[in-house]
Amino acid sequence: MAHSIITVATMKGGSGxxxxxxxxxxxxxxxxxxxxxxxxxxxxxxxxxxxRDKALGGVPVIEDATDDAFKTAQRLVGEYDTVVIDTPGFRxxxxxxxxxxxxxxxxxxxxxxxxxxxxxxxxxxxINGVSGRRPVFRCVLTQTTRDSVIxxxxxxxxxxxxxxxxxSEMTNRVVYAEAALxxxxxxxLDRKSPAAREIAAIADEVSQICESMTxxxxxxxx
Amino acid sequence: MNKKRFPKAVLxxxxxxxxxxxxxxxxxxxxxIEMTPKSEATAHVTAQSGPSTDPATxxxxxxxxxxxxxxxxxxxxxxxxxxxxxxxxxxxxxLVRMVKSLSDLYGVPFERNRTRSVIIGLMxxxxxxxxxxxxxxxxALFVPxxxxxxLAVSSVTSxxxxxxxxxxxxxxxxxxxxxxxxxxxxx
Numbered sequence: 468m469a470h471s472i473i474t475v476a477t478m479k480g481g482s483g484x485x486x487x488x489x490x491x492x493x494x495x496x497x498x499x500x501x502x503x504x505x506x507x508x509x510x511x512x513x514x515x516x517x518x519r520d521k522a523l524g525g526v527p528v529i530e531d532a533t534d535d536a537f538k539t540a541q542r543l544v545g546e547y548d549t550v551v552i553d554t555p556g557f558r559x560x561x562x563x564x565x566x567x568x569x570x571x572x573x574x575x576x577x578x579x580x581x582x583x584x585x586x587x588x589x590x591x592x593x594i595n596g597v598s599g600r601r602p603v604f605r606c607v608l609t610q611t612t613r614d615s616v617i618x619x620x621x622x623x624x625x626x627x628x629x630x631x632x633x634x635s636e637m638t639n640r641v642v643y644a645e646a647a648l649x650x651x652x653x654x655x656l657d658r659k660s661p662a663a664r665e666i667a668a669i670a671d672e673v674s675q676i677c678e679s680m681t682x683x684x685x686x687x688x689x
Numbered sequence: 690m691n692k693k694r695f696p697k698a699v700l701x702x703x704x705x706x707x708x709x710x711x712x713x714x715x716x717x718x719x720x721x722i723e724m725t726p727k728s729e730a731t732a733h734v735t736a737q738s739g740p741s742t743d744p745a746t747x748x749x750x751x752x753x754x755x756x757x758x759x760x761x762x763x764x765x766x767x768x769x770x771x772x773x774x775x776x777x778x779x780x781x782x783x784l785v786r787m788v789k790s791l792s793d794l795y796g797v798p799f800e801r802n803r804t805r806s807v808i809i810g811l812m813x814x815x816x817x818x819x820x821x822x823x824x825x826x827x828x829a830l831f832v833p834x835x836x837x838x839x840l841a842v843s844s845v846t847s848x849x850x851x852x853x854x855x856x857x858x859x860x861x862x863x864x865x866x867x868x869x870x871x872x873x874x875x876x
Contacts, residue, residue, distance in 0.1 A: 580698050587701050594703055595710040616693045629703030 469681045472540045472550045473673065474569040474602075479585035480556025482575045483609035485512040486643055488553040489523055490652045490666040491573075491673065495549050496526045497654065503527045503547040507536040507565060508555045519650025537564040558588075567598030571677055575609040575637075576625075578618040583625075590630055603680060607669060608636035635668035709748050750863065753794055757855030760787035761848045768847025769840050780847050784808045787851065788858055795862035811854055 475488040488504060495502040504523075506513040509532040517528040527547075531539045536552065543550045552569065554562040566572060572593060576586045586606070593604045606625055611618040618636070625632050642653045642662050653662035763783050770776035785804050792799035 583698050584700070587699070590703070591701070591706045594706045617695065620693075620695045621698050624697065624699040628699045628701070630699070 469677070470544050470548055471570040471677050472544050472552065472565075472568060473571050473573065473677075474552040474554060474562075474565050475573045475575065476552075476554040476562055476566060477574050477576065477586050477589045478556065478558045478562075479576075479582050479589075482556065482577055482582055482586070483637060484508075484556065484575055485516075485553050486652075487573060487575050487607065487609060487637065487669075488551045489513055489516060489526075490637075490654060491670050492526045492549070492551045493524050493652045493655050494663075494666050494670045496524055497658065500549055501547040502549045502551065503529060503543055505536055505540055505543070505550060505552045506530050507532050507561050508553050510555070513553055516647060516650050519648070521649045521651040521655060523650060523652065524655045532561060534560045534564055536561045537568045540565060541568055563592070563597055566593065566602055567600055569602050570680065571673065572602050572604035573633075573673065574604055574606045576606055576621075577610045578608055578615070578621040583621060603676065605631050605633045605672075605676065607633045610639040611636050613638045633669060633672050635665060635672055637665055637669065638662075712748055746863075749794060750859065753791055753855075753859045753862070756787060756790045756794065757852060757859065760784065760790075760855065761852040764851035765844045765848030768844040771840060776843060776847070780851065781805065781808055781812070784812075784851055784854060787855055791855070791858050791862060797862055808854065811857070812850060 473491070475484045475491075477484060485508065492502045492504045504513055504517075504526060506528055511530060511532070513523070513528050514530045517523045517526070529539060529543065532555070540550050540552055552565050554565060574586060574589055574593075576582050590604070590606075593602060595601075608618055608622060622632055622636075638661075640653070640662050642656075642660065646653050646656050649656070652666070653660050654666045657663060760783055764780050767779040767783055768776055770779055785801060785808060788804045788808065789799050789801070791797075792804075
């Protein structure tokens with residue numbers, strides 16, 4: 468996977484953006500990639516998490532909740548292989564600016580109509596372009612109950628409506644909150660845990676998409 | 690096996706979003722001299738369907754906001770006309786044209802004289818500082834050295850009032866109402 472900026476964004480709070488962003492960054496860090504997180508959320512969730520004992524395994528967390536967070540991302544992407552941006556759970560100029568420079572957007576959504584409705588506003592922005600760009604994006608189901616009918620229902624409806632959804636999803640597990648007590652993610656505490664496997668599956672899908680995008684760009688410029 | 694049956698959770702499709710973005714603003718239609726809404730049924734449906742849930746309504750509202758913004762800019766230019774009272778007349782004419790464009794967009798019958806009365810009523814009565822600010826700033830044109838300041842104030846306030854009156858009419862038409870001074874001022 469080439470140097471890339473990955474933004475985790477949705478205008479709905481509590482959808483699991485910070486959890487997803489931290490888990491992915493830790494996953495790539497454990498895989499030997501240089502990964503960094505930009506915490507563009509004024510709630511500073513990941514900055515606070517990194518201040519705890521395990522400090523997200525040493526993944527650097529840069530706090531920048533200003534409208535210039537995208538500039539910080541552009542500066543860091545030369546220094547790190549992957550820069551993951553965690554955005555606020557509401558519409559903000561900082562989020563829109565980050566979407567304008569990102570290589571890939573992950574849109575977490577809980578399988579609930581409240582979350583889906585608000586997420587569609589985010590997808591509307593992505594589909595109609597930000598700063599003249601239409602970033603590649605995928606929805607990812609978060610906090611799902613394993614094999615629940617509602618999760619399957621929403622997954623199939625999203626696909627049917629033309630919104631791409633990752634095959635992998637984050638199921639709701641207490642281990643996320645438990646790990647956070649140490650300033651860690653489940654994959655940092657136990658790389659073979661079910662949660663770690665789910666995170667790895669999401670990360671692999673994202674990596675594959677980013678790689679295929681890189682190939683397309685190279686082919687286009689050749 | 691999934692035996693539960695759920696209603697739709699995803700109320701918009703990707704194609705609808707693309708179409709809503711690509712569709713041009715509604716073209717203006719002819720000048721209709723009537724004062725009644727198209728039909729009570731249409732008004733009822735318009736009032737029921739919120740702008741956030743119905744893509745067509747959201748699209749129409751976006752077109753309406755674009756019209757208001759365009760005329761707010763024109764009014765700002767009109768407010769900078771350095772001829773006292775002529776600029777106020779120009780702005781009134783522009784606002785009448787803005788309401789006509791909004792009427793066309795919402796399919797509401799339009800009457801020029803009635804609209805002019807509504808706008809003059811809004812600027813001079815419901816928005817008491819509207820005409821007063823424009824008039825004061827144009828009077829400032831007579832004072833040597835204050836001319837430029839007077840023009841700037843007149844320009845800014847003209848644009849702002851065009852925008853606020855436009856928003857008022859959008860809300861009014863969104864609820865399916867016709868051109869009626871009393872019901873607009875009540876808002």
